[in-house]
Amino acid sequence: MVATLKDVARAAGVSVSTVSRVVRDAAYIDASTRQRVLDAIQALQYRPNSVARRLKYGRTYTIGFIIHDISNPFYGHVVIGAERHISSIESPEFDLFVLNTGRDSKKEKHAAEVMLDRRVEGIILASTAAPECLEAFREVAVQHGIPLVSIDNYLGGFEYAIVSADNHLGAYQLMRHLLQHGHSRIGILSGPDAESHARERVEGCRKALQEAGSSPEEIRVATGNWSVEDGYRISREWLEGERPPTAIFSGNNLMCMGALYALQERGLHVPRDIAVVSFDGVEFGTFLRPVLTTLWYDWERIGEEAARLVLEAVSGGNSCDQPVRQVRVPVQLVIGESCGCRLASRRGRGVGNKVLHQHEEGKGGVPLGEDN
Known part of the structure; x- marks a missing residue:
């Protein structure tokens, strides 16, 4: 009993x-x-009886988290970070309620209604940034007064907070390193134009290209849905066309996986035949041969910062009471071999739970320092 x-x-x-x-x-x-x-x-x-207690005090002690693609490993780590921070708060105890929309704008718009029905006290949002979705979340924030924290994307002219990597700087550093190897025909795999972090990464690439004096005609930018399939499809089209790129810059890890599969399918060697670099590819890049040159940042910290901001707002803080308060998580260039660099050692040194490889100084690129 x-x-x-x-x-x-x-x-x-x-x-x-x-x-x-x-x-x-x-x-x-x-x-x-x-x-x-x-x-x-x-x-x-x-x-x-948490249900009875919450009804009595008129609160749900629930934070909603809407994700547009939970199959992407990035978002799994973001959820882990958010949950870890929320569970560290002993009083009052909050729950995290997660919905996946599968990059379907209708499902995302419906998710906003579900969050209202569940009476969540704050929302963390990884949005597709479709116009109808942005309008739905504007209503959630403005008319219903629910604090909202966005992952990566600007949502429009209303009060919310945003947590993201330093996308512009990271893409700039990664492209600048790629250009040090003398590439001029470069393909850039990007996400949807509606998503601001995709635009920021392309803009960072363009800044590096402009500084290097690269010809715009030799640079190709193609957009997809951040998926393996789109990375494969676009890369295959490039390789089958005239004057294929000598290097590929991928905007995320999944599109990079698709690109690598397309290269392998055609029997091309990385980096001898074509160089490849990728934003946020550390999750799998250190296990590839050649080791992937990529950009590292702490995915779980993205979730922790988002949870911190939304809980501060729920508790009466001012984290979300001004238009677009932004927290940028720092990024770090990770030199591998896929860009054309040679590693001095297969031994690595840790950054968090990731592995960075020492770059052989004098062979181009940015050395990461000496192994200990």
């Missing part, structure tokens, strides 16, 4: 209201009384 508040109160020799105050971690309770109640809770295996 399930234990109740009355059972705990009887076992501890206190009133029901005292048990309720201990469960809520209220102040001004004698230490010995609190311990008797906690001992009774443990002995009876009492579990508070």
